Amino acid sequence: MTPEPDAAVPGPPPPPTATYRLQLQPDFPFSAAAGAVPYLASLGISHLHLSPVLEAVPGSTHGYDVVDHTAVRAELGGEEGLRALSRTAHEHGLGLVLDIVPNHMAVPVPERLNRPLWEVLRDGPDSSYARWFDIDWDAHGGPHGGRVLMPVLGRRLGDELEHIRLDGDVIRYYDHEFPVRPGTAHLPLPELLDAQWYRLGWWRLARTELNYRRFFTISSLIGVRVQDPEVFQATHGKVLQLLREGVVDGLRIDHPDGLADPGAYLRRLDTATGGRWTVVEKILTGEERLPADWPVAGTTGYDALHRVDGLFVDAAGATELTGVYRGFTAQSEDRGGEWAATVRRAGYQVVTHELAAEVSCLAGLAARICEASPKLRDHAPWALRTAIRELLVRVPVYRPYAVAGERVPEGDAEMIRAAAEGARAAFTVPEEADTVDLVRDLALGLLGATPDHAAFCARFAQASSALRAKSVEDKAFYRYAPLLSAAEVGGDPGSPAVSPEAFHAFCARLQRDWPLSATVLSTHDTKRSADVRAWIALLTQVPGEWAELLERLTKETARAGGARAPDRHVAWTAWQIAFGLGFPRCDRAQPDRLAPAVLKSVREAGLRTSWTEADPVYEAAVEAFTEAGPCGPPRQSTALFRRSLDESARANILGAALLHLTMPGVPDVYQGTELEYAALVDPDNRHPPHFRPQLLSALDEGREPHDLSEEKLRLTATALRLRREHPHWFGESGSYEPLTAHGPAARHCVAFVRGGASITAITRLSRRLTDTGGWRNTELPLPEGAWTDLLSGAGVRGGRVPLTDLFAAWPVALLVRNEHAKGGRGR
Numbered sequence: 001m002t003p004e005p006d007a008a009v010p011g012p013p014p015p016p017t018a019t020y021r022l023q024l025q026p027d028f029p030f031s032a033a034a035g036a037v038p039y040l041a042s043l044g045i046s047h048l049h050l051s052p053v054l055e056a057v058p059g060s061t062h063g064y065d066v067v068d069h070t071a072v073r074a075e076l077g078g079e080e081g082l083r084a085l086s087r088t089a090h091e092h093g094l095g096l097v098l099d100i101v102p103n104h105m106a107v108p109v110p111e112r113l114n115r116p117l118w119e120v121l122r123d124g125p126d127s128s129y130a131r132w133f134d135i136d137w138d139a140h141g142g143p144h145g146g147r148v149l150m151p152v153l154g155r156r157l158g159d160e161l162e163h164i165r166l167d168g169d170v171i172r173y174y175d176h177e178f179p180v181r182p183g184t185a186h187l188p189l190p191e192l193l194d195a196q197w198y199r200l201g202w203w204r205l206a207r208t209e210l211n212y213r214r215f216f217t218i219s220s221l222i223g224v225r226v227q228d229p230e231v232f233q234a235t236h237g238k239v240l241q242l243l244r245e246g247v248v249d250g251l252r253i254d255h256p257d258g259l260a261d262p263g264a265y266l267r268r269l270d271t272a273t274g275g276r277w278t279v280v281e282k283i284l285t286g287e288e289r290l291p292a293d294w295p296v297a298g299t300t301g302y303d304a305l306h307r308v309d310g311l312f313v314d315a316a317g318a319t320e321l322t323g324v325y326r327g328f329t330a331q332s333e334d335r336g337g338e339w340a341a342t343v344r345r346a347g348y349q350v351v352t353h354e355l356a357a358e359v360s361c362l363a364g365l366a367a368r369i370c371e372a373s374p375k376l377r378d379h380a381p382w383a384l385r386t387a388i389r390e391l392l393v394r395v396p397v398y399r400p401y402a403v404a405g406e407r408v409p410e411g412d413a414e415m416i417r418a419a420a421e422g423a424r425a426a427f428t429v430p431e432e433a434d435t436v437d438l439v440r441d442l443a444l445g446l447l448g449a450t451p452d453h454a455a456f457c458a459r460f461a462q463a464s465s466a467l468r469a470k471s472v473e474d475k476a477f478y479r480y481a482p483l484l485s486a487a488e489v490g491g492d493p494g495s496p497a498v499s500p501e502a503f504h505a506f507c508a509r510l511q512r513d514w515p516l517s518a519t520v521l522s523t524h525d526t527k528r529s530a531d532v533r534a535w536i537a538l539l540t541q542v543p544g545e546w547a548e549l550l551e552r553l554t555k556e557t558a559r560a561g562g563a564r565a566p567d568r569h570v571a572w573t574a575w576q577i578a579f580g581l582g583f584p585r586c587d588r589a590q591p592d593r594l595a596p597a598v599l600k601s602v603r604e605a606g607l608r609t610s611w612t613e614a615d616p617v618y619e620a621a622v623e624a625f626t627e628a629g630p631c632g633p634p635r636q637s638t639a640l641f642r643r644s645l646d647e648s649a650r651a652n653i654l655g656a657a658l659l660h661l662t663m664p665g666v667p668d669v670y671q672g673t674e675l676e677y678a679a680l681v682d683p684d685n686r687h688p689p690h691f692r693p694q695l696l697s698a699l700d701e702g703r704e705p706h707d708l709s710e711e712k713l714r715l716t717a718t719a720l721r722l723r724r725e726h727p728h729w730f731g732e733s734g735s736y737e738p739l740t741a742h743g744p745a746a747r748h749c750v751a752f753v754r755g756g757a758s759i760t761a762i763t764r765l766s767r768r769l770t771d772t773g774g775w776r777n778t779e780l781p782l783p784e785g786a787w788t789d790l791l792s793g794a795g796v797r798g799g800r801v802p803l804t805d806l807f808a809a810w811p812v813a814l815l816v817r818n819e820h821a822k823g824g825r826g827r
Contacts, residue, residue: 013249015277015297015516017723017730018661019049019097019668023524024073025061028688030081034088039693041092042700044720047249048089049097049668051524053082054238057108061686062524063099064254065106065221067113069235086247095249097277100239102226102265103258104215107150110177112170117222121148122179124197132231134213134223134459136361147199151206151219152176157193164200166192173200204612210357213459215258216466217354223462227260232268240272250277252300252518257282257398257465260458263294264403270295279518279666283490285397285468290514291409298510298517301668302490305520307506308659309485309533310498311750312652314765317540318483318497324547325482329568335607336479336569339494346475347393349606351467358463362388365456366442372452376438383427383435390423391416391439392460392467399464404457405449416444477527478605481569483540484576485533488526497540500750500764504738507752511664511736519665521656522673524686529670529679530660532580534652538645539576541767549641550575553634562628566621567608571629574598574622578630579638581678591631597680598626648767650708651811654715655762658812659750661719662760664736674716676709711810718790719814722758726820729755741803743778745769749803751780759787759815763807775803788821790814 020040022033033048040048052063055071063073072079086096105114112118116129124130125137137146152173153160164173169185171178171192184195193200201209206219213223226232242248251273256262262280269278281300282290290299331337334345351359363384370376370384396419400412420440427433441447445457477487486496510517521530528536539546553575558564565571578594602609602622609615630638642649653676661667670677671689679685695710696717705711723730739751739759748769751761761780763769784798792809795818806813 012275016047016666017727018045018720019047020045021049021670023051026075030077030085034085037088047095047097052099057106097250098248099252101254103255104221107220109175121198136211139211150198151203153202156202208356253280256280266294288397298514301518301520306490312537313497314540315497321543322482342480343476346471350471351389379435387435387439390426394419394422395464398468399461402445404445404454408444474604485536515732517665518668520668521660522670527681536580556634557629563624565625574630595626651763651766654812741780745778761813763811778803786818787815
């Protein structure tokens with residue numbers, strides 16, 4: 001039996017110095033992770049970071065589709081397998097961090113796998129589990145007479161009746177199973193279906209008719225009401241037991257912006273865990289800040305990813321590259337030609353189509369609130385829907401955090417009021433525009449705290465988060481494609497470059513405010529791994545050469561008799577992905593990886609085809625072009641172009657890795673990325689990892705690296721071990737001090753001191769550096785004393801050091817004072 005989650009949890013163990021993310025799945029279960037522990041401990045991490053481990057849909061390769069919060073997933077080895085992994089990890093000095101999913105559960109096939117949902121489908125609003133889910137029982141049938149839409153049918157009901165049958169106390173439709181409402185099994189099939197607490201419907205109805213909250217636009221993931229204390233206890237009991245018993249040491253919280261009140265949830269969780277190290281997958285937009293009153297260590301690190309990536313983007317070159325892109329693709333402004341216009345159009349499309357059901361829910365809540373108050377009546381339904389849509393598309397971040405009846409966060413009030421000013425322009429009649437003010441005040445929770453008021457305030461914020469994710473992360477990131485490396489969560493494709501000054505300011509703020517926040521470069525959700533992005537970022541240093549290459553590739557594809565691209569936008573996208581991916585030495589062939597990634601790109605973009613409105617002819621043309629061009633004979637020209645940039649890519653890849661591992665925060669290393677790692681969007685980035693413990697041992701014994709992958713492994717192990725040995729340099733008590741180079745190439749160096757005892761120095765924009773004559777007389781002033789570069793083994797004296805000397809062997813340096821060098825390289 002699961003112990004009560006509110007039992008005391010021991011005081012928190014020390015926070016991580018570095019975590020290593022493992023994607024658990026049936027092909028990589030707990031036993032496989034345990035087998036990797038000796039290698040990972042030697043690498044220098046302090047904690048394993050595990051993808052979700054609770055019972056999920058059978059065969060799931062990610063675990064975010066939870067079906068049972070009370071059990072550890074059997075396909076991974078069950079609870080005993082997790083405990084065995086924990087014992088092995090602890091024996092090697094490692095802790096465990098769990099990724100948990102409070103926002104949603106799976107609507108699985110068969111549906112009986114989710115017992116709480118099964119009972120709600122059987123017993124309706126009287127079920128003891130009805131409080132678990134945000135279901136509008138008033139939709140499609142009046143007060144508590146409504147039914148839950150289950151959009152599972154391949155066609156309309158009348159076309160599928162022959163495939164639906166009663167089997168005892170279960171209604172079956174292919175692999176789907178649904179419970180029979182007690183007392184209705186005797187009815188003929190049509191009447192039987194009408195008598196249930198759910199309605200089997202055509203899957204296309206979900207867009208407009210769905211009456212339960214879901215994850216983004218995915219109807220197979222139903223939202224969970226963890227704001228209810230009983231639901232919180234039921235869904236967190238097992239995880240809290242594992243924390244209390246020392247099996248697990250910290251948590252990652254998936255998608256907190258989906259919750260009704262993230263702050264309240266995190267406060268309850270912090271109390272229940274006893275203040276364990278916890279990070280949240282909060283996506284910060286631009287200069288947005290994490291709410292200061294959240295009791296967490298920080299974010300999962302996408303804000304750091306943007307700053308590190310941006311350092312390796314040449315601002316002037318990015319502008320030139322954008323001009324090349326516009327000339328090559330001829331995209332209209334709002335279909336990928338200009339960033340802001342593209343985001344705006346995508347937002348309107350999503351809020352009008354994919355999130356139509358969510359807007360209807362909000363409009364229904366607003367109408368009920370107005371009907372209950374004579375002062376608020378006479379706002380037309382169309383005006384409410386319009387005002388909601390117009391306000392949602394103007395929210396510039398993922399969501400506000402207002403709670404009905406509570407003080408509105410100052411930033412949220414300003415943001416929503418500014419959005420409302422713009423939204424009023426959608427109305428011709430000023431008096432009708434007053435509906436925007438009503439919706440604004442409801443979104444800010446200013447008009448009351450009744451259940452309907454609270455629901456509107458929460459659901460508006462939840463819809464805002466879904467809108468931002470689907471319109472920006474998906475549609476706009478795939479439509480606006482001048483520099484694909486900038487199209488990552490938390491990124492800004494419209495302004496991808498980050499100056500050294502901005503990078504240092506971010507790091508100083510991170511050290512001051514959130515020194516234990518996670519930082520990442522690659523994750524299970526990045527559209528391209530860090531090394532692929534590092535290659536693509538190089539194009540901002542050679543935009544003219546890239547333009548010439550594209551024209552040459554277009555001609556070569558035509559000469560070879562290959563299929564032409566169905567449009568120039570997909571050609572640009574496919575060639576840039578191919579350039580970034582290169583020709584990795586692995587057992588997965590490039591065509592089998594590139595073609596699915598390009599096809600996913602055009603479906604997500606939704607310009608000519610999509611997941612729900614597919615154009616088979618267009619998709620066939622995309623696949624034929626990808627096979628003939630980027631995966632065909634013309635790829636040799638791409639390979640030659642890449643070869644000319646090998647040294648610049650080396651500087652980017654090693655520079656980004658060293659920044660990530662030594663900047664403020666707790667670095668989270670994604671599986672396999674300690675080596676050169678070229679991966680595209682999921683599922684390409686979720687394959688079981690292949691570790692190389694023998695290579696690490698050889699490098700430790702003094703063998704020189706033979707290639708970039710081996711250099712990256714040495715760098716990663718060296719930096720991680722340094723963090724583990726000297727946590728006070730890098731953690732809460734540490735410090736961060738920028739170092740500024742002097743000379744004609746000063747802006748090509750970024751350097752800083754950690755804890756007064758470790759120096760990181762990297763080369764940025766190395767191709768531009770070479771083109772302008774190299775380092776020349778540029779010097780980096782080091783603190784006084786004797787230093788050793790742990791990567792090259794070279795000794796360095798404090799004072800002004802020529803960068804030609806510092807970067808003679810590697811394009812990066814990791815210096816420590818001699819008394820901490822332990823003989824230089826290796827362990």
